Amino acid sequence: xxLSAALAAxxxxxxxxxxxxxxxxxxxxxxxxxxxxxxxTEVEFTILQHGVTPAELDEGVGxxxxxxxxxxxxxxxxxxxxxxHYVATVTFPDVPGTYEWRVQMGWFGPHELGAMxxxxxxxxxxxxxxxRWMALGASLVLAAVAAIDFAASRRRHLAVG
Numbered sequence: 001x002x003l004s005a006a007l008a009a010x011x012x013x014x015x016x017x018x019x020x021x022x023x024x025x026x027x028x029x030x031x032x033x034x035x036x037x038x039x040x041t042e043v044e045f046t047i048l049q050h051g052v053t054p055a056e057l058d059e060g061v062g063x064x065x066x067x068x069x070x071x072x073x074x075x076x077x078x079x080x081x082x083x084x085h086y087v088a089t090v091t092f093p094d095v096p097g098t099y100e101w102r103v104q105m106g107w108f109g110p111h112e113l114g115a116m117x118x119x120x121x122x123x124x125x126x127x128x129x130x131x132r133w134m135a136l137g138a139s140l141v142l143a144a145v146a147a148i149d150f151a152a153s154r155r156r157h158l159a160v161g
Contacts, residue, residue: 025049027103027111035092035118043090045077047105054084057106063088064110066100074104096120 030044043063049055062076077088093099096118102110 023108025055025105025108025111026051027105027113029113033090035116037092037096037118037120038094040089040091043075043077043088044080044085045088045103046085047103047108047111048084049108054082055105055108056083057108060104060106061086062104063090064102064104065090065093065116066102067093067095068097068099092118 025047027045027047030046033041033043035041045063047055047057047061056079062074064075065073067073073091073093075088075090077086079085080087099116099118101113101116103113104110
């Protein structure tokens with residue numbers, strides 16, 4: 001009786017260990033996007049069960065972004081036809097700042113990607129430096145025109161007199 005109870009307990013432990021052993025995966029990004037406020041880009045990633053086998057998941061797969069106040073945005077991903085490979089269309093937050101982001105991997109749970117800095121794009125307008133160089137160039141052109149006009153008027157004056 002004691003022997004059968006011990007065998008039953010060993011069998012139950014073995015079954016539960018095997019079931020919990022299969023429940024992990026990792027996600028890897030194909031490339032790191034350059035997040036700018038309000039921009040939309042495709043984020044491609046691969047989910048590998050046990051870090052080796054591509055995992056095909058039916059639901060709950062996507063990119064989740066958490067803002068500094070704790071609010072979250074979820075961008076669902078679809079399989080692109082290759083087992084374990086997914087694509088999510090992500091719109092980055094409108095406000096520059098540091099956000100947390102992760103890949104949601106269905107029943108495997110989240111894979112943390114860490115902090116992401118959403119930075120405003122560099123301005124492409126004219127700064128003071130550009131305006132100063134343009135003013136200097138315009139001044140040089142006007143000085144050259146004035147010098148040519150002065151030389152031409154001197155020639156006309158000498159020819160008449």
